[in-house]
Amino acid sequence: MKLRITLASSLFALAAAAVPATAEVSPLDLVQPIADYKIYVSENSEKLVTDTKAFTDAVKAGDLDKAKSLFGSTRMSYEAIEPIAELFSDLDGSIDSRADDHEKAEKDPEFTGFHRIEYGLFAENSTKDLEPFADKLMADVTELNKRITELTLPPEKVVGGAAVLMEEVAATKISGEEDRYSHTDLWDFKANFDGSRKIFDLVRPLIEKDDNAFVAKVSGNFDAVDATLSKYKTADGYQLYDKLTDDDRAVLAAKVNTLAEDLSTLRGKLGLN
Amino acid sequence: MTKVEKGLITTRRGMLLGVGAAGSALAAGLGGAPAAETQGTQVTDAPVSDKTQERQPFYGKHQAGIVTPRPAAGMIASFHVLAQTPAEVERLFRTLSERIAFLMKGGTPPAFDDKLPPADSGLLGPVVPPDNLTMTVSLGSSFFDQRDWLVPHKPVRLSRMKASPNDALDADLCHGDLALQISSNTPDTNIHALRDILKNLPDLMVLRWKQEGSVPVLPPKPDGSHESARNFLGFRDGSANPDAGNAALMDRVVWVSEGSDEPAWSQGGTYQVVRIIRNFVERWDRTPLGEQERIIGRKKATGAPFGGGTTEHDLPDYAKDPEGQVTPLDAHIRMANHRNATSDANLILRRPFNYSNGVSKSGQLEQGLLFICYQADLERGFITVQRQLDGEPLEEYIKPIGGGFFFTPPGPLDETDFVGRTLLEATGHAVTRIKS
Ligand code: HEM
Numbered sequence: 001m002k003l004r005i006t007l008a009s010s011l012f013a014l015a016a017a018a019v020p021a022t023a024e025v026s027p028l029d030l031v032q033p034i035a036d037y038k039i040y041v042s043e044n045s046e047k048l049v050t051d052t053k054a055f056t057d058a059v060k061a062g063d064l065d066k067a068k069s070l071f072g073s074t075r076m077s078y079e080a081i082e083p084i085a086e087l088f089s090d091l092d093g094s095i096d097s098r099a100d101d102h103e104k105a106e107k108d109p110e111f112t113g114f115h116r117i118e119y120g121l122f123a124e125n126s127t128k129d130l131e132p133f134a135d136k137l138m139a140d141v142t143e144l145n146k147r148i149t150e151l152t153l154p155p156e157k158v159v160g161g162a163a164v165l166m167e168e169v170a171a172t173k174i175s176g177e178e179d180r181y182s183h184t185d186l187w188d189f190k191a192n193f194d195g196s197r198k199i200f201d202l203v204r205p206l207i208e209k210d211d212n213a214f215v216a217k218v219s220g221n222f223d224a225v226d227a228t229l230s231k232y233k234t235a236d237g238y239q240l241y242d243k244l245t246d247d248d249r250a251v252l253a254a255k256v257n258t259l260a261e262d263l264s265t266l267r268g269k270l271g272l273n
Numbered sequence: 274m275t276k277v278e279k280g281l282i283t284t285r286r287g288m289l290l291g292v293g294a295a296g297s298a299l300a301a302g303l304g305g306a307p308a309a310e311t312q313g314t315q316v317t318d319a320p321v322s323d324k325t326q327e328r329q330p331f332y333g334k335h336q337a338g339i340v341t342p343r344p345a346a347g348m349i350a351s352f353h354v355l356a357q358t359p360a361e362v363e364r365l366f367r368t369l370s371e372r373i374a375f376l377m378k379g380g381t382p383p384a385f386d387d388k389l390p391p392a393d394s395g396l397l398g399p400v401v402p403p404d405n406l407t408m409t410v411s412l413g414s415s416f417f418d419q420r421d422w423l424v425p426h427k428p429v430r431l432s433r434m435k436a437s438p439n440d441a442l443d444a445d446l447c448h449g450d451l452a453l454q455i456s457s458n459t460p461d462t463n464i465h466a467l468r469d470i471l472k473n474l475p476d477l478m479v480l481r482w483k484q485e486g487s488v489p490v491l492p493p494k495p496d497g498s499h500e501s502a503r504n505f506l507g508f509r510d511g512s513a514n515p516d517a518g519n520a521a522l523m524d525r526v527v528w529v530s531e532g533s534d535e536p537a538w539s540q541g542g543t544y545q546v547v548r549i550i551r552n553f554v555e556r557w558d559r560t561p562l563g564e565q566e567r568i569i570g571r572k573k574a575t576g577a578p579f580g581g582g583t584t585e586h587d588l589p590d591y592a593k594d595p596e597g598q599v600t601p602l603d604a605h606i607r608m609a610n611h612r613n614a615t616s617d618a619n620l621i622l623r624r625p626f627n628y629s630n631g632v633s634k635s636g637q638l639e640q641g642l643l644f645i646c647y648q649a650d651l652e653r654g655f656i657t658v659q660r661q662l663d664g665e666p667l668e669e670y671i672k673p674i675g676g677g678f679f680f681t682p683p684g685p686l687d688e689t690d691f692v693g694r695t696l697l698e699a700t701g702h703a704v705t706r707i708k709s
């Protein structure tokens with residue numbers, strides 16, 4: 001382990017703030033994990049296209065029940081690769097923005113994408129007038145898939161993505177405000193955690209030898225999240241977010257915060273800026 | 274800094290230079306610019322305080338922040354605690370104590386590699402000033418109830434706060450497993466302390482709610498005397514508080530002492546009550562002065578009681594006023610403290626802050642009192658006093674919306690100790706006293 005710290009004047013601070021170690025990693029070591037991640041991202045963005053097709057077809061066919069039932073699962077491949085999808089901010093805005101991102105909220109013409117359709121299906125309980133939004137969503141995810149294929153993944157964005165996913169959950173998802181009409185938030189959670197863990201697992205061999213304690217702690221926390229989420233698993237997905245008990249919500253919040261805190265050191269540990 | 278600002282500064286300096294030394298002396302002589310302005314002060318210069326090195330002791334029989342004089346800025350933060358096992362709770366208590374010891378003392382946080390997030394938020398600069406900070410740790414009823422091994426050791430009177438008749442409690446502002454009272458000279462110091470705790474204990478505590486408050490600062494009085502700060506109703510708050518400098522009185526009123534029926538581990542601790550009490554200030558400001566004073570039971574300007582008192586420290590004489598001719602029987606201070614043969618048993622030590630949170634849906638100010646009080650006996654203290662106050666005329670102007678009951682364990686004795694150690698030992702969990 002290579003400790004790169006300047007000695008602190010305070011013993012107390014030292015004792016409490018576990019001093020992070022930085023591993024000796026050369027840029028070449030990252031080539032394979034990044035290539036593997038690229039495959040993961042492509043698989044997900046392709047699945048997003050397929051799933052969105054089925055979802056938007058149901059919306060356009062006026063099949064309310066089917067559209068509702070596909071909403072939670074369709075989003076998962078988007079949520080798993082959100083840090084990469086967010087690199088295209090125009091598309092992220094039109095695919096995944098929420099009503100409160102827009103001045104006129106639900107009535108705002110700029111409010112499009114998954115959550116606009118969710119609003120129609122679950123809040124207004126109808127597929128009426130959703131066709132243009134369905135077409136736009138389909139066009140957007142197709143465009144996203146195309147851009148992702150052409151994208152060279154910046155290593156710091158990939159590695160940083162593990163923490164970004166946790167920051168998103170911590171800042172705006174743990175409250176249940178992401179899928180506020182459908183309450184399918186646990187689907188999103190699962191995808192966000194899986195996406196974050198994928199990144200962690202890919203770079204894990206690079207830090208394991210130097211910092212086994214860190215690796216054990218992070219994977220332990222991912223396991224704990226899985227265990228909590230699996231309590232809410234149903235045959236075809238997850239229970240609605242309002243079924244989550246306050247205690248489990250606190251457990252998830254603590255795990256998310258801890259993962260966010262620990263994964264925020266991942267870039268540094270791998271020598272990335 | 275923007276170009277415009279730079280431009281202005283250059284222009285002003287340029288002008289001063291242009292007219293030369295004699296010219297600027299002339300300008301100053303004409304009373305144009307005050308001295309400070311010509312010495313290059315800038316709009317965004319930090320305001321200065323000679324109190325940033327004020328330090329409160331962390332170690333002692335009692336936790337700091339209770340009989341400690343109330344500084345200008347306060348905060349209550351309430352947490353959900355994830356620590357379940359004795360070992361986890363020990364780590365929680367120890368880490369809290371280590372962080373508090375550092376923050377109250379001040380110092381330089383460790384420097385990490387700059388590819389890593391820094392150890393400290395840095396919002397107070399690279400060297401953390403103590404700034405009169407105290408952080409007081411208290412435990413809620415649920416902290417004990419939800420851990421089987423702690424249930425037998427719960428303070429006898431610790432309960433979950435129940436709504437009083439005038440309350441409109443918001444579940445998101447109530448209760449908690451653990452409360453931190455953070456107070457210091459500046460709100461920024463409190464926020465820095467809170468962020469430090471959040472960063473260092475993400476796996477064992479989750480923040481549930483917090484309320485910040487302040488008290489107005491007064492200039493020192495030439496004769497060295499002190500007066501109580503005012504609350505948002507414009508009245509002095511704290512005048513009739515029991516004397517925190519009187520150790521024997523505090524042993525009786527505030528601290529759980531030997532010989533009480535409370536668990537031995539809790540001796541030197543105290544019950545903490547937090548109430549977020551909204552004040553309808555617009556309505557209050559439209560109430561005649563005389564009525565305001567009758568509702569409280571004191572003169573607004575001086576804080577003196579009725580019946581010839583001249584200062585806030587004069588005492589009302591209810592024995593001579595059984596009909597309430599002088600101090601109405603339903604005045605806040607009279608209902609809160611009957612000042613009779615038995616009412617001494619109901620004394621509490623109040624340490625409140627004023628809070629201001631923005632605007633209600635109806636366009637009114639969301640502000641009021643972050644009421645905090647301490648007492649050795651929760652039932653004879655706050656609960657009894659509040660019951661006496663139920664139905665008081667002041668209720669038309671106030672609405673309690675949040676808060677909770679907590680127990681504040683005794684203080685850490687020295688550097689080998691930590692807050693909560695006596696509780697853990699009482700459960701049979703072996704604790705090593707090492708200097709951290
Ligand atoms: C927004 C709510 C409140 C306001 C504006 C308020 C205001 C005041 C004022 C102006 C005084 C007189 C000065 C002083 O002795 O401090 C006072 C006294 C007092 N208040 Fe309150 N108060 C509030 C809530 C409470 C609550 C909730 C309690 C306890 C349940 C309480 C207990 C007392 C006591 C014990 C005294 C001293 C009475 C005496 O010994 O003469 N107050 N309060």
Ligand SMILES: [Cu+2]
Nearest residue numbers: 079082096178
């Ligand atoms: Cu999203």
